[in-house]
Amino acid sequence: MEQLIYERRKVFDPLLRFTHLWLGVLIVLQIFTALIVDYIDKGVPRDTLWYIHVWIGYGIGVGLVARIILGIMGSSTAKFSDLWHPALWLNVIKTKQWVDPHRWGHSALASFVYLVFYVLLSVMVLTGLSLAAIKLNMGPFDSLLGGNKALKDLFHEPHELLYNFFWGFILVHFGALIWHEVKDKSPLAQAMVSGYLYRLISKNDK
Template sequence: MSLNQDNDSVEIRNLVAKKIYDPFLRFLHWWNALSIFSLMLTIWLKGLLKPYQNWKEIIYVYHIYIGYALTVGIVARIIWGFIGPKHAKFKNMFHIKDYIFLLKNRKIDKSSYWGHDRYAGILYLALYLLMVYEAYSGLYLAAKHYNMGPFTSFIAFSNEKDFIRNMIKKIHEIIFYLAMIFSFIHVFMLIFHEIKEKYPLVQSMFSGFQYRRNEEKSESNSQNLKK
């Protein structure tokens, strides 16, 4: 067996696991992720539906219904961010001391930490805020343009374009594309760090377990390998 294989097996044995993410948080994560991906599909599939005369109505009606699902998921996640267990709470995604440390020392604190990444957490919070706007603006546009959804009692249906509707729609589209970019970067960084750190990351939102290195055993085994 080569030295590299020995090192890989040592890495696997030196991992410690801890249950971090609760079942409801994991359910909401995948509910929202699938909703966002489904919304992306409604945009990507435009080309396939263009032969149909009413292709725009088909696309937007499905987009609206999927938007309802995402709205429910976002509202539930926000509520769970205040009343859920420790690692579901928003306060455990915002680490002011770590941000100050980064600004002062111009380097990242690499000490072990359970839960959401201490630096990426603030990006997740920003994404949730953007999704709140997406939910509101989506419901507004559904009522205004298609006479659909819970806002129909408060917003008058009209086919005429106006400044407010155009502005809300434009911001809605920009944020949606930003969410798409964030999603791709999120997946890429998970895979990148899993390869770099050599322990499971992606599966944590399936099983709820996170893995970290046992630093004491790692140091002991490194010394044994050198002997």
């Protein structure tokens, strides 16, 4: 029988974990509303679905602002500085070796993708709020852009294109979590629920 001994530390604080849960659930719902809308005929049900999409979008906007505040003044592992590892990323490009040293915080390699994720999510929220004003006369940009149909494509094209990044991200994120659990023999996926990271320190065969 194999006996594994771990060191464990609490690394992710409750606010960071809650923002992760909030954004994760709302983005999955958002993708779902965008997917099913094509199967619904024009009229009240379709309009209602777009209102739901916009209200979920407001929730995503609030979650994003909360995450940015945590990134600037949150705990040490929530700060954006914990996600910033340019020397390591350059090393991966130069050596073509995917070295991801164990650290008590975010994965240094995955952090690059997380930063891209937040930049693109900001674009989604800004283009989404603009579309809400142009097409539905809703939201904070209504007084600025309300009903200005000429600008519709300017915001619709990037919004629809970037949508692909988000479902792609989810597939890669799940794949990477499973891969790490198998490779490192450590429970990683639970870290954004419990806050604990584990590092394998010894292995005995009994």
